[in-house]
């Protein structure tokens with residue numbers, strides 16, 4: 001059984017804006033599912049519907065096998081949602097925040113105590129117990145917010161941009177936490193993010209959406225297969241050589257374009273395999289002292305930009 005399924009989901013606001021326009025999604029149980037899309041794609045509207053805050057205009061949403069419009073109260077007992085705005089009470093201690101949450105969800109006191117201790121240990125929050133919550137960094141506050149939402153042991157956890165504005169270290173701690181939630185607590189995670197690397201590293205499946213519709217969905221590596229990127233990366237020993245050989249390569253007729261970065265030249269070719277052989281031969285024939293040459297695979301960011309580029313709206317869904 002799927003964790004979440006939407007069928008031709010439409011959300012049209014009173015002002016006429018269609019935030020969701022026939023969206024079809026499938027989220028497997030126990031996976032981390034990332035939703036990507038440019039500003040205004042409809043991500044928040046979708047989360048608001050899936051978490052029962054908004055009603056769909058039309059279409060069907062099934063969560064854990066139940067129809068969202070028929071069983072919203074039951075669905076609310078099975079899910080938790082962590083919004084971008086941190087909801088901890090900074091007048092309360094870490095433990096008091098957790099206990100408060102457990103009372104809201106009517107978790108038995110003894111069960112709550114054990115569960116909270118295990119969550120605090122599991123998510124590396126022990127060392128923060130002795131400090132006031134108001135002194136925590138933004139990253140720790142957000143981790144506590146998520147830990148609080150795990151007190152009810154939700155079967156699906158919705159996260160709206162969980163690492164927005166975080167530094168690299170805090171983001172890494174958050175990723176470790178999310179992987180633990182999936183692997184140890186078997187909770188399905190549905191998250192939105194603007195960080196392509198985050199979706200790439202964490203997710204079992206990714207959906208890229210725009211203007212309320214899905215453009216593509218699949219695993220990160222499958223999505224990368226969507227675009228053919230015929231690019232060759234040549235690493236030279238210094239910048240002077242980069243300038244010299246870029247100019248020479250530009251006039252060989254072997255390449256379509258070239259660009260440079262640090263000690264590297266990136267060249268676009270018609271076909272990556274044929275281009276790779278031809279350029280490799282050219283480098284050897286010209287006694288170029290290069291330290292590496294490789295075919296560059298497209299990144300998830302390349303795919304995202306190619307699909308969400310407004311001049312490239314094909315109107316078809318790519319299921320990988």
Ligand SMILES: Nc1ncnc2c1ncn2[C@@H]1O[C@H](COP(=O)(O)OP(=O)(O)OP(=O)(O)O)[C@@H](O)[C@H]1O
Pocket residue numbers: 013014015017018019037038039040041042043044045046
């Ligand atoms: N309550 C509302 N009333 C009217 N229009 C709305 C409302 N909420 C969102 N919209 C519009 O719906 C569209 C989708 O917005 P939404 O916030 O769902 O996108 P998003 O992908 O979450 O964007 P962002 O990444 O900027 O948060 C936008 O055009 C937005 O202006």
